[in-house]
Amino acid sequence: MSGLSFTFRSETLTALGSGALFWPTQSLLCVSDLHLGRTERIARTGGQIIPPYENTDTLARLEAHIAALAPRTVICLGDSFDDMDARQSLTNTETEWITRLQAGRHWIWIEGNHDPAPLDLGGAHKAEHRVDALVFRHIAEPDASGEISGHYHPKITVSGRGRGITRPALVFDDNRLILPAFGTYTGGMSLGRSPLNGLFDRPSVILTGDKPRLVQSHAMARRERIPASSSKG
Template identity: 55%
Template sequence: MTGHRFSLSGAKLFALPSGALWWADEGLLAVSDLHLGRSSRIARLGGTLLPPYEVDETLAKLDAEIARTAPRVVLCLGDSFDDLAAADLEADHRLWLTRLMAGRRWLWIEGNHDPGPVDLPGEHLREMTLGSLTFRHIAEPGAGGEVSGHYHPKIRVAGPARPCFLIDTARVILPAFGAYTGGMEATRPPLSNLMAPGAIAWLTGPTPCALPLKGRR
């Protein structure tokens, strides 16, 4: 399996090129910031129209990762939907998502875009602690053993900025898993303030690589 192996609070984790996080010992696949329904929400608000395929792209990527890892647990780290109205999925998307949920535990962690339960199967939680790790949407300063999302970290090497994991000895911040999600430069506050000295950025995509955060601008 291609990816970046690292340990966090004793847990052996695997950052995957797709932007998902795999915890083999728990059979847990974590993804963050799917932002399903983003194009429809922007259209409802009268904004710039986006291609209406982001739900298909995101679910197809999630489907492929679930097929690859066969997780017992899928944990969605918040902002799974672009707002609560976007959780009212079209019938084919709801069926697709329900099929992915079948036979496994599915956890919805609330985010700032979807701060309440949605009308879908699964467990709806503010945050989740499993073993030595705590899963929440937004990183908390001073936390340890923390897995979070929210910021959609990206970093520029050459050409367009690329989504990345941010990893140090206390936390990992996941990139956005969803299509059309944008991102925040990883070397700028608040991300640079959250990450400890020695933190790395692990860039996702077809040519993943690790870079030190220190000294990058």
């Protein structure tokens, strides 16, 4: 899994193609919005029975990161479970799997709006967590600085040569950084939509994918000058 290094509040961070964030000097891996137990909750509340493989897939991808990076600290940035009852839907195998991932490292569950209370799983449960000048919480707060959050599942569309490419994206400006969802069955919210668009001042955007990449903001300015339909006048 390749990564892209960038600077946020003077810290060098790595955006991973999966939407996870790695902080090398702290050996800290951060993933947001796992939404484990989502299919179970959907079946319970609405009767729709979609393929129940999101826990397996999400945990397998998280395990691959942990194996590759051997982080000292793992932060799950809230909405790790789709609701409080979704915890009960984990099979023993899955619970043991999480325990195995936690072994030998500092593990922090940040509470999210879907999972607002402590769970009977190892690791610390916190509303927010501070490391040096950075603060990790689930939902971005107004006037925050050095804040890393999730919740909105930002995605972005890039277009050219007659096609649009839509992908989850990591978005940041001078004050805050928002991670895309790491969970397998998670949709996204376009960066242009409210309230997401109001949270940033001239943001930088990193697209997820096999090779994460920074989308230059000058491209946005250029679009203002050349509307797509101008060729026919």
